[in-house]
Amino acid sequence: MREQPPYLRVADLLRQRIADQEWAPGDRLPSRAQLAQECGGVGENVIRRAQELLISQGVLEGRAGSGTYVAEPRARLRMVRSQIGGRDGAPFVADLSVLGERGTWESNTEAKVPAPADIAARLGIAEGDLCVRTVYELLSDGKPVQLLTSWEPYSVTANTLVVLPEGGPHAGKGVIARMAEIGITVTRAVEQPEPGHANAEEATLLGVQRGALVTRIQRTYYSDDGRAVETADIVLPASLGVIAYEMAVG
Template sequence: MPSEADYGVSRIVVRDAVKVLASEGLVIKRQGAGTFVRALKPQQRRIVGDFYGSRPTSSPFARASKAAGQAPEWEYQSRATTAPKAIATRLNIAAGDPVMRTNHRFFADDTPVMLSTSYEPLAITEGTPVEQPEAGPVTGVIPRMDAIGVNITHVTEEVTARAPRPYETENLRVPAGVAVLAIERTYYADDLPVETADIIVAADRYTLAYKVPIPPAEGA
């Protein structure tokens, strides 16, 4: 940590300044080692629009990570449960209807970069080879639905920024002062929602870069 001699100010002023920088996620304190400036360059770029430039045949996360030269991994847990009211509204089903809930934690080069909690109506997948999102013959929402004849036509996303919750701080190793991006994503087959997910990424590790195609002008 800088001393009063370095900048001609008192140690109290230096400590207060470092506390402000730490609260904004700009520096990190390591016990017994000192205070260090954090690297702020995002480790991941997520391209929305080109994210599905071609119809995927596997996990989009794995494809995007490999394209960035990183090794993708993830851990997950799936279980059949019932839809809470907010999720039922997003899936256009009744509260209490059966759904498959899957919790994921995604890693790139051994660094946790994303959390996801997804819900699929069991009315669509129950009894099919893709009922278990990670245990069937294919992975990834779109190729799984393709495998059972459900044609996903579009995806919607809503993105907000907020302070991380305790379990997010722990599982993503988010430093103090760093916000997270909360993404609410829903897949549709025409007007039918077939999967919805809450996705959390640390704002200092991910950027959202949008490339959205524009329809041609009439007569063009």
């Protein structure tokens, strides 16, 4: 395993000192020279890169001509999971629009990725069968609040206009609407939430401390013939949002 880059280690140290309330929101951080000494004698360039990372994640904020400060904490979002969510677009954006916030996402899609054993079991396919994998970083007002990794069997969407979830004429419509375009009716979703802790990569992407509490959701969409057409892993830090389930009754 490769050693963690020094600036990531320093970023973790700064996050920890903020979590330990050594610095409160609005406090100015010491100079880079002082922090370099306090962080084991690293170079000031390492401190700069660590601060830039934390600024991009909303943990710190830079003020021109003044220095670097601890950012004010972000309000927790209420993420509503609904039986009808996603039919008219991405459910994340729909949830944020209710709150009057601007929801966007960044994504990266890879086609023809061999399915690992756990994903294959969830999709009811053989290990190694090809999938379309899309990794999403979901943003609220430009700041990351949720991660999602989606897997779709390549055999379901191959040679159609919806093979790429974020490409083509139906990009960004969500799984249910895209599947409808190729004659597949999604009638059921199964979600399995579990508590967990952020690993190093998740902490870096979401701007939280490594090991911070998160909710992990395994979600799988099924068509009317019982076939799994998509499965996803969703990660939401407890500090950034709370999940609520809304279900029709009667």
